Amino acid sequence: MKGISELFRPSRKRRSDETKQSDLVLPEGLCRRFSLAEIKIATNNFDEYFVIGQGDYGTVYKGFIDDPTTISVAIKRVNIDSRAGFHELKTELLLLCQLRHSNLAPLIGYCLDHRQMILVYQFIFNGNLGEHLYGTNHDNPLPWKQRLRISIGVARVLHYLHTGLKHTIIHRNVKPSNILLDEKWEPKLADFVSYKLGPPSLSKALIRVDSSAYSGVQSSTLEHIDPEYFVCGELIDKSDVYSFGLVLLQLLCGRKTLEQRQLLEWVRKCKREGTINEIGDPYLMGKIAPECFKKYVDIATSCVQNKGKNRPTIGEVQVILEHALELQESADAARKDVDPGGDHYNYPIVEYTCSASPPESEPEESVSDSDITATIWENF
Numbered sequence: 001m002k003g004i005s006e007l008f009r010p011s012r013k014r015r016s017d018e019t020k021q022s023d024l025v026l027p028e029g030l031c032r033r034f035s036l037a038e039i040k041i042a043t044n045n046f047d048e049y050f051v052i053g054q055g056d057y058g059t060v061y062k063g064f065i066d067d068p069t070t071i072s073v074a075i076k077r078v079n080i081d082s083r084a085g086f087h088e089l090k091t092e093l094l095l096l097c098q099l100r101h102s103n104l105a106p107l108i109g110y111c112l113d114h115r116q117m118i119l120v121y122q123f124i125f126n127g128n129l130g131e132h133l134y135g136t137n138h139d140n141p142l143p144w145k146q147r148l149r150i151s152i153g154v155a156r157v158l159h160y161l162h163t164g165l166k167h168t169i170i171h172r173n174v175k176p177s178n179i180l181l182d183e184k185w186e187p188k189l190a191d192f193v194s195y196k197l198g199p200p201s202l203s204k205a206l207i208r209v210d211s212s213a214y215s216g217v218q219s220s221t222l223e224h225i226d227p228e229y230f231v232c233g234e235l236i237d238k239s240d241v242y243s244f245g246l247v248l249l250q251l252l253c254g255r256k257t258l259e260q261r262q263l264l265e266w267v268r269k270c271k272r273e274g275t276i277n278e279i280g281d282p283y284l285m286g287k288i289a290p291e292c293f294k295k296y297v298d299i300a301t302s303c304v305q306n307k308g309k310n311r312p313t314i315g316e317v318q319v320i321l322e323h324a325l326e327l328q329e330s331a332d333a334a335r336k337d338v339d340p341g342g343d344h345y346n347y348p349i350v351e352y353t354c355s356a357s358p359p360e361s362e363p364e365e366s367v368s369d370s371d372i373t374a375t376i377w378e379n380f
């Protein structure tokens with residue numbers, strides 16, 4: 001089974017692939033092909049001044065296409081050492097060009113000239129979610145309802161990827177730095193460099209991926225990986241659900257997982273002891289309606305169950321998050337009736353013991369939860 005390293009291995013087929021460059025014609029209107037000259041103009045010859053990010057597979061530049069006042073783009077230049085053969089990239093491009101969802105970062109085009117592999121995306125204005133939760137933009141914390149709407153947008157696009165197409169697409173890299181926020185604070189899921197295609201029904205067929213595929217990738221990617229997948233190499237749609245569950249917890253806690261290695265242990269302990277209210281971002285204290293909080297914590301923690309089969313589907317997660325938002329909105333509306341100028345009203349801090357979760361481990365399982373937990377932490 002191909003993993004990231006295979007997808008981007010320095011290709012032995014490079015020579016033959018390059019001879020096929022001229023064949024790379026994508027369906028008209030789906031995706032624009034840029035020349036290297038155009039990309040160089042857009043980035044001032046890959047000037048460091050235009051760098052806006054550095055990921056596992058390359059560098060991202062901000063640039064302008066055609067008219068500096070109209071189209072601003074994010075240009076991802078895939079590292080030459082980690083790139084796929086042109087044939088693989090063409091397959092990827094064909095797929096990416098056809099994905100349409102309001103919560104996906106739109107791909108505008110590509111450039112494959114002169115041994116370059118470059119993807120051109122629409123520039124997403126408000127940076128990535130990580131910056132707003134714990135990074136450079138943390139001074140202006142995101143309000144709770146905005147966090148809920150962001151989580152719903154991401155759940156919707158994952159639902160689309162998992163079930164809305166002929167094949168299931170597993171994103172594999174759901175984490176705050178890959179959730180971009182547009183000018184209306186709508187989330188746009190980015191970074192399809194590592195996605196995998198799966199059969200339409202994943203219930204019987206698993207995708208097996210060598211976990212060594214992750215050697216050399218950023219720790220921020222590793223810390224969001226489904227532990228069961230990491231140990232057993234079995235990739236399922238619920239692997240994205242696990243990563244998304246961590247994002248949900250980060251949205252609530254405003255803390256980075258690696259800073260809080262025991263985040264999950266901590267959350268579980270607080271749930272057991274009825275002190276779950278302690279995990280919230282201090283900025284959110286008193287701003288979350290108790291009934292919304294309960295729904296949210298229950299669904300977030302069920303997403304991060306160690307075993308995939310115990311996690312909900314992304315469709316179920318989406319419905320519950322939408323319900324949590326409704327609960328928050330009706331509690332806010334009721335609050336306004338009682339206290340019209342109620343901006344300073346605080347919801348009571350609830351003593352909250354969670355509803356029962358499905359069992360985390362069963363005797364017949366070949367890999368125990370403690371194996372999974374030990375392995376994933378050892379690899380940090």
Ligand SMILES: Nc1ncnc2c1ncn2[C@@H]1O[C@H](COP(=O)(O)OP(=O)(O)OP(=O)(O)O)[C@@H](O)[C@H]1O
Nearest residue numbers: 053054055056057060074121122123124128177191
């Ligand atoms: N379309 C875009 N618009 C605006 N900024 C973007 C866009 N795409 C990427 N970025 C910025 O560039 C940064 C780097 O992106 P990239 O996807 O390469 O790396 P990453 O998310 O940090 O790590 P990884 O490669 O593991 O996903 C992102 O965090 C984001 O802030």
